[in-house]
Amino acid sequence: MASSVFDREALLDLTVNIIPLGILLFFIAVFAILPGFGYDPFVTTIQMSLLVIPFIGLAALTYVSGKAITQAERELEE
Amino acid sequence: MDLSAQLALTVLMGLFLAAVAMALSRIEDWRSYTPLAGGGAAVGGETGYVSKEKPAGLTRWLTSVDHKDIGILYGVFAVISFGWGGLAVLLMRAELMTPAMDVLAGLGGENFYNGLMTSHGITMLFLFGTPVIAALGNYFIPLLIGADDMAFPRINAIAFWLLPPSALLIWAGFFLDPMTGGAIQASQTSWTMYPPLSAAQANPGVDLFLLGLHLSGISTTMGAVNFIATIFTERAEDVNWANLDIFSWTMLTQSGLILFSFPLLGSALIMLLLDRNFGTTFFAVEGGGPLLWQHLFWFFGHPEVYILVLPPMGVVSLILPKFSGRKLFGFKFVVYSTLAIGVLSFGVWAHHMFATGSIPASG
Numbered sequence A: 001m002a003s004s005v006f007d008r009e010a011l012l013d014l015t016v017n018i019i020p021l022g023i024l025l026f027f028i029a030v031f032a033i034l035p036g037f038g039y040d041p042f043v044t045t046i047q048m049s050l051l052v053i054p055f056i057g058l059a060a061l062t063y064v065s066g067k068a069i070t071q072a073e074r075e076l077e078e
Numbered sequence B: 001m002d003l004s005a006q007l008a009l010t011v012l013m014g015l016f017l018a019a020v021a022m023a024l025s026r027i028e029d030w031r032s033y034t035p036l037a038g039g040g041a042a043v044g045g046e047t048g049y050v051s052k053e054k055p056a057g058l059t060r061w062l063t064s065v066d067h068k069d070i071g072i073l074y075g076v077f078a079v080i081s082f083g084w085g086g087l088a089v090l091l092m093r094a095e096l097m098t099p100a101m102d103v104l105a106g107l108g109g110e111n112f113y114n115g116l117m118t119s120h121g122i123t124m125l126f127l128f129g130t131p132v133i134a135a136l137g138n139y140f141i142p143l144l145i146g147a148d149d150m151a152f153p154r155i156n157a158i159a160f161w162l163l164p165p166s167a168l169l170i171w172a173g174f175f176l177d178p179m180t181g182g183a184i185q186a187s188q189t190s191w192t193m194y195p196p197l198s199a200a201q202a203n204p205g206v207d208l209f210l211l212g213l214h215l216s217g218i219s220t221t222m223g224a225v226n227f228i229a230t231i232f233t234e235r236a237e238d239v240n241w242a243n244l245d246i247f248s249w250t251m252l253t254q255s256g257l258i259l260f261s262f263p264l265l266g267s268a269l270i271m272l273l274l275d276r277n278f279g280t281t282f283f284a285v286e287g288g289g290p291l292l293w294q295h296l297f298w299f300f301g302h303p304e305v306y307i308l309v310l311p312p313m314g315v316v317s318l319i320l321p322k323f324s325g326r327k328l329f330g331f332k333f334v335v336y337s338t339l340a341i342g343v344l345s346f347g348v349w350a351h352h353m354f355a356t357g358s359i360p361a362s363g
Helices: A008-033 A041-077 B001-027 B057-063 B067-096 B107-145 B153-161 B163-179 B204-233 B246-278 B288-326 B329-345
Strands: none
Touching: A008 A041, A008 B329, A041 B329, B001 B163, B057 B067, B057 B288, B067 B107, B067 B329, B107 B163, B107 B204, B107 B246, B107 B329, B153 B163, B153 B204, B153 B329, B163 B204, B204 B246, B246 B288, B246 B329, B288 B329
């Protein structure tokens, strides 16, 4: 993990968001390897987008909010 | 009883209730009970006139941009709407006590029941639920984050004042039914407004209903923008992202959800209005299809349920620890997971569509 970006405590707090990210990754992987509903360019794109876009969104939000909160915590300690 | 006698009695009852309200307000100084009165009438004397910028009486309530006043206005409006929605469901439940159409038989029968069903759902969600959360938010968020007021006080006021007209539009069919002899009836589309029924129902009350719903969505979106701007920019020096209270976090997430979902509802409502009145085929079988409405509506509808539940969960997470003297367990977990709900709730709308028959796993 990027422990240079977040310290151990922050990473622990962020675990709660790592879990859904992990679940999304699991299903992205499973459906990429074993297409459950056949392959159709349009349908499969929609299906995978419904996994990939929330993944990207949640990852981005977790990172941005994690940085903002850890930064604010450091300011409080000063 | 004929219509004119009913109207006369209603007006008389209204006058009587107004007289009761005036008497109650003069019996004692109710404002002396609340320490947050802002040092107005309690300090300045009996006139209640605070300053040139803050008038008293009816003018105050009609023109105030103070967040506490607007919170109270939202609250009063929400309670009145709760009464309407509650009355609707009581009538429905009374009717359902027996299999036969009896209780509502004289009031319009099955059509009236369907109208109540529609009105109860929409009123409870959009005219009670969201406004009562806005009441709590507007009153407490500036106090909790140490701000003077909301970021945009006048937009705050107009956002509230859009609600009474939208309520009148949503409920218009009920009022106009006896006045127009049934030419305009209450909307009988159910609160989810699925086409083809909602597109085909030849009842102008449905159009008024849709317009009112759209107006209330505009109000809610403006409020959401206000909350986001306030929480981001109006925090006091000693309030930062690390020690922001949990209620503010949930209001912030809720406002983000509103920002991205309510405009879509508005668009879908416009499409439905166009289908109904201008012959477009957004939701017609030969055009976009009825399923398109369900996708659009529930893409809004799922974030909507989180819009309704996140702030109350924030209130519980704020109040229980305060009153029990304990810290909230896993405060930062709650913050991050609330934000996660904000993002993830946009991907799951299909779980409202199991009855469409187009999901292979569920037959």
